[in-house]
């Protein structure tokens with residue numbers, strides 16, 4: 001690692017979280033590894049979830065599904081989001097399942113050669129994002145695709161309030177149940193639960209659960225999951241400043257007395273957004289304030305006592321939870337972890353051993369000739 005800013009991903013703990021959720025829901029697990037597994041590295045997280053018994057991997061786009069295929073994943077993969085009907089031959093060739101998400105999509109796809117395309121019908125039960133909105137349009141789309149030779153593998157919906165509103169979730173579920181009964185078809189995959197619904201919503205119709213955020217130990221209801229990820233950098237320089245000296249762009253922070261200021265190589269280009277100014281990070285037993293504006297590549301932090309060069313800085317991890325950080329930044333844990341950029345080195349723990357992967361751009365530049 002050349003630049004000592006890294007995200008640690010403990011794949012053993014991710015596997016444990018899958019096993020725990022699987023036990024709780026008693027259904028097959030679809031691991032949602034969209035957006036590079038929420039920034040944690042889809043090919044690595046895939047190894048862990050598959051070892052723990054996940055039956056399918058879900059992603060958001062054709063690109064993400066193809067990346068998994070390129071990395072050698074041969075099992076079931078489902079695109080949850082929108083696809084271009086033009087890409088149907090690619091999906092068939094690579095055995096990639098996809099969401100049938102609107103009447104227009106079903107019309108366009110069934111007009112093409114889509115024989116063998118693996119389809120999951122998406123029902124919009126209240127999220128108002130993608131999916132068929134009435135049982136009649138759902139059936140029409142279903143029949144068109146089926147008659148055109150698609151393989152009608154599944155049906156699903158997505159809850160919008162599984163973390164906050166049980167009544168809304170119940171209403172959405174009732175809509176979903178009515179859609180499933182209306183089609184009356186022996187789908188192999190029937191799924192509606194996201195992470196939060198997986199642990200509290202026991203329904204008799206679905207036969208698989210879609211786990212995303214709970215892979216990373218984050219759950220509204222289930223507190224026995226483990227936290228597999230942590231973000232670190234290191235103190236690369238410290239300095240003593242005197243009362244009245246200012247720190248950083250815009251001189252927004254002024255030392256109130258003699259203070260010790262550390263400079264740390266992490267900034268907003270790594271995903272440590274500027275709103276972190278004034279928040280605290282963990283260094284050598286201290287909770288220390290980020291003073292002055294967050295720069296693109298660096299940040300300045302006020303220390304209570306001096307520390308040696310190389311002392312680790314925990315942004316989130318054992319002492320600062322992602323949930324707490326999200327609350328302080330007025331956002332959600334998902335956004336914090338997805339924004340950790342490709343520049344940050346990932347280190348993985350797998351079967352108890354540590355593996356370091358250099359950042360994505362360095363690897364890419366080694367593979368590219370000018």
Ligand SMILES: *Cc1c(COP(=O)(O)O)cnc(C)c1O
Pocket residue numbers: 032034080157158193194195196210211212213214
């Ligand atoms: C992202 C996503 C999930 C996973 O949600 P979590 O809350 O992270 O478990 C499940 N289903 C769909 C359709 C999604 O887009």
